[in-house]
Amino acid sequence: MEKWVYILISVVILTFFLVVFFWSFVAYKKTPLPKGCEDLDKEMKSCATCGEVLCPRKKKED
Protein backbone atom coordinates (compact mmCIF):
# COMPACT_ATOMS: atom_id res chain seq x y z
CA MET A 1 0.00 0.00 0.00
CA GLU A 2 1.06 3.61 -0.56
CA LYS A 3 2.46 5.51 2.41
CA TRP A 4 -0.26 8.17 2.31
CA VAL A 5 -2.91 5.46 2.76
CA TYR A 6 -1.23 4.42 6.05
CA ILE A 7 -1.06 8.07 7.13
CA LEU A 8 -4.76 8.44 6.34
CA ILE A 9 -5.56 5.27 8.30
CA SER A 10 -3.54 6.59 11.30
CA VAL A 11 -5.38 9.90 11.21
CA VAL A 12 -8.75 8.13 10.98
CA ILE A 13 -7.91 5.80 13.90
CA LEU A 14 -6.61 8.61 16.13
CA THR A 15 -9.64 10.76 15.31
CA PHE A 16 -11.87 7.77 16.10
CA PHE A 17 -10.28 7.41 19.55
CA LEU A 18 -10.59 11.15 20.14
CA VAL A 19 -14.30 11.04 19.26
CA VAL A 20 -14.81 7.96 21.46
CA PHE A 21 -13.10 9.75 24.35
CA PHE A 22 -15.26 12.87 24.10
CA TRP A 23 -18.45 10.89 23.54
CA SER A 24 -17.81 8.64 26.54
CA PHE A 25 -16.72 11.61 28.68
CA VAL A 26 -19.99 13.44 28.01
CA ALA A 27 -22.06 10.25 28.42
CA TYR A 28 -20.27 9.45 31.72
CA LYS A 29 -21.06 12.90 33.08
CA LYS A 30 -24.70 12.68 31.95
CA THR A 31 -25.30 9.19 33.37
CA PRO A 32 -26.91 9.44 36.81
CA LEU A 33 -25.20 7.66 39.71
CA PRO A 34 -26.51 4.10 40.24
CA LYS A 35 -28.83 3.50 43.18
CA GLY A 36 -26.93 3.10 46.43
CA CYS A 37 -23.85 4.91 45.14
CA GLU A 38 -24.94 8.46 45.98
CA ASP A 39 -22.54 8.63 48.91
CA LEU A 40 -19.62 7.86 46.57
CA ASP A 41 -20.02 11.28 45.03
CA LYS A 42 -19.55 12.85 48.45
CA GLU A 43 -16.52 10.63 49.05
CA MET A 44 -14.98 11.78 45.77
CA LYS A 45 -15.58 15.41 46.65
CA SER A 46 -14.12 14.99 50.12
CA CYS A 47 -10.89 13.49 48.70
CA ALA A 48 -11.44 10.29 50.70
CA THR A 49 -9.33 8.28 48.28
CA CYS A 50 -6.34 10.58 48.41
CA GLY A 51 -3.47 9.59 50.69
CA GLU A 52 -1.74 12.99 50.67
CA VAL A 53 -1.57 13.77 54.39
CA LEU A 54 0.06 17.16 53.90
CA CYS A 55 -2.71 18.50 51.61
CA PRO A 56 -4.24 21.61 53.31
CA ARG A 57 -7.71 20.83 51.91
CA LYS A 58 -7.64 17.32 53.35
CA LYS A 59 -6.51 18.63 56.74
CA LYS A 60 -9.43 21.08 56.69
CA GLU A 61 -11.94 18.30 55.87
CA ASP A 62 -10.55 16.00 58.57
Place this chain on the structure above:
Amino acid sequence: MSYLIAFLLAIVSGMLMDNVLLSRFYGLCSFIGVGNKLKSAFSMGIAVSFVIILASLICWPLYNFVLVPAGLPFLDTLAYILVIASLVQVVGLFIKKKSPSLYRSLGIYLPLITTNCAVLGVAQANTDQGLSFILSMANALGTSAGFLLVICLFACIRVRLESASTPKALKGIPLALLTAGIMAIAFMGFMGIGQ
Protein backbone atom coordinates in the same frame (compact mmCIF):
# COMPACT_ATOMS: atom_id res chain seq x y z
CA MET B 1 7.25 -25.87 23.41
CA SER B 2 10.06 -23.27 23.58
CA TYR B 3 7.50 -20.60 22.70
CA LEU B 4 5.32 -21.67 25.64
CA ILE B 5 8.34 -21.50 27.96
CA ALA B 6 9.20 -18.01 26.66
CA PHE B 7 5.55 -16.99 27.25
CA LEU B 8 5.56 -18.29 30.83
CA LEU B 9 8.99 -16.79 31.55
CA ALA B 10 7.80 -13.39 30.30
CA ILE B 11 4.84 -13.58 32.71
CA VAL B 12 7.02 -14.56 35.70
CA SER B 13 9.63 -11.96 34.80
CA GLY B 14 7.04 -9.16 34.51
CA MET B 15 5.48 -10.23 37.80
CA LEU B 16 8.51 -10.76 40.02
CA MET B 17 11.93 -9.88 38.60
CA ASP B 18 10.99 -6.81 36.58
CA ASN B 19 8.08 -5.70 38.73
CA VAL B 20 6.54 -2.50 37.40
CA LEU B 21 6.20 -0.93 40.86
CA LEU B 22 9.35 -2.08 42.60
CA SER B 23 11.97 -2.18 39.87
CA ARG B 24 10.73 0.43 37.38
CA PHE B 25 8.82 2.60 39.90
CA TYR B 26 5.88 3.25 37.56
CA GLY B 27 2.41 3.92 38.95
CA LEU B 28 3.65 5.02 42.37
CA CYS B 29 0.91 7.66 42.70
CA SER B 30 -1.88 5.12 43.00
CA PHE B 31 0.41 2.71 44.87
CA ILE B 32 1.00 5.24 47.65
CA GLY B 33 -2.42 6.90 47.48
CA VAL B 34 -4.68 3.84 47.47
CA GLY B 35 -2.43 1.24 49.08
CA ASN B 36 -3.52 1.86 52.65
CA LYS B 37 -6.64 -0.35 52.65
CA LEU B 38 -6.65 -3.89 51.31
CA LYS B 39 -10.08 -3.66 49.69
CA SER B 40 -9.35 -0.44 47.81
CA ALA B 41 -5.90 -1.70 46.85
CA PHE B 42 -7.39 -4.89 45.43
CA SER B 43 -10.05 -2.96 43.48
CA MET B 44 -7.43 -0.59 42.09
CA GLY B 45 -5.17 -3.51 41.18
CA ILE B 46 -7.96 -5.26 39.27
CA ALA B 47 -8.96 -2.07 37.43
CA VAL B 48 -5.36 -1.26 36.45
CA SER B 49 -4.71 -4.85 35.36
CA PHE B 50 -7.78 -4.81 33.13
CA VAL B 51 -6.74 -1.56 31.45
CA ILE B 52 -3.08 -2.66 31.06
CA ILE B 53 -4.12 -5.86 29.25
CA LEU B 54 -6.70 -4.12 27.04
CA ALA B 55 -4.34 -1.23 26.21
CA SER B 56 -1.54 -3.64 25.24
CA LEU B 57 -3.99 -5.58 23.08
CA ILE B 58 -4.82 -2.42 21.10
CA CYS B 59 -1.51 -0.50 21.18
CA TRP B 60 0.75 -3.24 19.75
CA PRO B 61 -1.22 -3.66 16.45
CA LEU B 62 -1.74 0.11 16.24
CA TYR B 63 2.02 0.71 16.39
CA ASN B 64 3.21 -2.16 14.20
CA PHE B 65 0.48 -2.20 11.55
CA VAL B 66 -0.40 1.49 11.31
CA LEU B 67 2.13 3.93 12.79
CA VAL B 68 5.34 2.23 11.59
CA PRO B 69 4.21 1.67 7.95
CA ALA B 70 2.96 5.28 7.88
CA GLY B 71 6.39 6.50 9.04
CA LEU B 72 4.85 8.01 12.18
CA PRO B 73 6.36 5.95 15.02
CA PHE B 74 7.14 9.18 16.92
CA LEU B 75 3.40 9.61 17.49
CA ASP B 76 3.28 6.46 19.64
CA THR B 77 3.00 8.19 23.04
CA LEU B 78 0.20 10.46 21.82
CA ALA B 79 -1.66 7.53 20.27
CA TYR B 80 -1.28 5.37 23.41
CA ILE B 81 -2.53 8.17 25.68
CA LEU B 82 -5.59 8.56 23.47
CA VAL B 83 -6.24 4.80 23.50
CA ILE B 84 -5.83 4.56 27.30
CA ALA B 85 -8.00 7.61 28.03
CA SER B 86 -10.77 6.36 25.72
CA LEU B 87 -10.60 2.84 27.18
CA VAL B 88 -10.84 4.07 30.76
CA GLN B 89 -13.78 6.32 29.90
CA VAL B 90 -15.66 3.59 28.04
CA VAL B 91 -15.01 1.02 30.79
CA GLY B 92 -16.11 3.57 33.41
CA LEU B 93 -19.28 4.36 31.49
CA PHE B 94 -20.11 0.66 31.06
CA ILE B 95 -19.57 -0.05 34.76
CA LYS B 96 -21.62 2.99 35.81
CA LYS B 97 -24.56 1.92 33.64
CA LYS B 98 -24.50 -1.86 34.01
CA SER B 99 -22.94 -2.82 37.32
CA PRO B 100 -23.68 -0.64 40.37
CA SER B 101 -21.87 -3.05 42.70
CA LEU B 102 -18.68 -2.91 40.63
CA TYR B 103 -19.07 0.85 40.31
CA ARG B 104 -19.29 1.05 44.06
CA SER B 105 -15.96 -0.70 44.52
CA LEU B 106 -14.10 0.70 41.48
CA GLY B 107 -15.94 3.91 40.57
CA ILE B 108 -13.85 6.36 42.53
CA TYR B 109 -10.57 4.82 41.32
CA LEU B 110 -11.40 4.67 37.63
CA PRO B 111 -10.34 8.25 36.75
CA LEU B 112 -7.00 7.59 38.49
CA ILE B 113 -6.14 4.86 35.98
CA THR B 114 -5.85 7.29 33.07
CA THR B 115 -3.00 9.04 34.86
CA ASN B 116 -1.32 5.79 35.93
CA CYS B 117 2.01 5.71 34.11
CA ALA B 118 2.26 1.91 34.55
CA VAL B 119 -0.37 1.49 31.81
CA LEU B 120 1.47 3.76 29.38
CA GLY B 121 4.84 2.31 30.44
CA VAL B 122 3.84 -1.26 29.57
CA ALA B 123 2.42 -0.29 26.17
CA GLN B 124 5.55 1.71 25.42
CA ALA B 125 7.93 -1.03 26.63
CA ASN B 126 6.17 -3.63 24.45
CA THR B 127 6.89 -1.67 21.29
CA ASP B 128 10.29 -0.22 22.29
CA GLN B 129 11.70 -3.66 23.09
CA GLY B 130 10.40 -5.03 19.79
CA LEU B 131 8.43 -7.85 21.44
CA SER B 132 6.16 -10.06 19.36
CA PHE B 133 2.39 -9.81 19.95
CA ILE B 134 2.27 -12.97 22.08
CA LEU B 135 5.24 -11.88 24.20
CA SER B 136 3.83 -8.39 24.63
CA MET B 137 0.59 -9.94 25.90
CA ALA B 138 2.61 -12.13 28.28
CA ASN B 139 4.43 -9.01 29.46
CA ALA B 140 1.10 -7.24 30.01
CA LEU B 141 -0.31 -10.23 31.93
CA GLY B 142 2.82 -10.53 34.10
CA THR B 143 3.02 -6.80 34.76
CA SER B 144 -0.62 -6.57 35.77
CA ALA B 145 -0.34 -9.63 38.02
CA GLY B 146 2.79 -8.08 39.57
CA PHE B 147 0.99 -4.76 40.13
CA LEU B 148 -1.93 -6.53 41.82
CA LEU B 149 0.37 -8.67 43.97
CA VAL B 150 2.56 -5.81 45.18
CA ILE B 151 -0.26 -3.31 45.81
CA CYS B 152 -2.12 -5.92 47.93
CA LEU B 153 1.03 -6.93 49.87
CA PHE B 154 1.82 -3.27 50.43
CA ALA B 155 -1.73 -2.57 51.69
CA CYS B 156 -1.42 -5.43 54.23
CA ILE B 157 1.89 -4.01 55.49
CA ARG B 158 0.54 -0.45 55.68
CA VAL B 159 -2.49 -1.53 57.70
CA ARG B 160 -0.06 -2.87 60.32
CA LEU B 161 2.17 0.19 60.12
CA GLU B 162 -0.78 2.48 60.85
CA SER B 163 -1.06 1.04 64.35
CA ALA B 164 2.71 0.79 64.96
CA SER B 165 4.41 3.44 67.04
CA THR B 166 6.70 5.31 64.67
CA PRO B 167 8.45 8.69 64.85
CA LYS B 168 6.14 11.55 63.88
CA ALA B 169 8.43 12.60 61.02
CA LEU B 170 8.10 9.18 59.41
CA LYS B 171 4.31 8.80 59.71
CA GLY B 172 2.39 8.43 56.46
CA ILE B 173 4.11 8.70 53.10
CA PRO B 174 7.79 8.72 54.29
CA LEU B 175 7.31 5.38 56.02
CA ALA B 176 5.37 4.06 53.00
CA LEU B 177 8.28 4.96 50.71
CA LEU B 178 10.80 3.35 53.07
CA THR B 179 8.65 0.21 53.12
CA ALA B 180 8.45 0.24 49.32
CA GLY B 181 12.25 0.48 49.18
CA ILE B 182 12.68 -2.52 51.48
CA MET B 183 10.10 -4.45 49.43
CA ALA B 184 12.06 -3.57 46.27
CA ILE B 185 15.23 -5.02 47.84
CA ALA B 186 13.33 -8.17 48.80
CA PHE B 187 11.97 -8.54 45.26
CA MET B 188 15.52 -8.19 43.89
CA GLY B 189 16.12 -11.63 45.37
CA PHE B 190 13.95 -13.10 42.59
CA MET B 191 16.59 -12.10 40.05
CA GLY B 192 18.57 -15.16 41.09
CA ILE B 193 15.86 -17.47 39.73
CA GLY B 194 17.14 -17.40 36.15
CA GLN B 195 20.79 -18.05 37.08
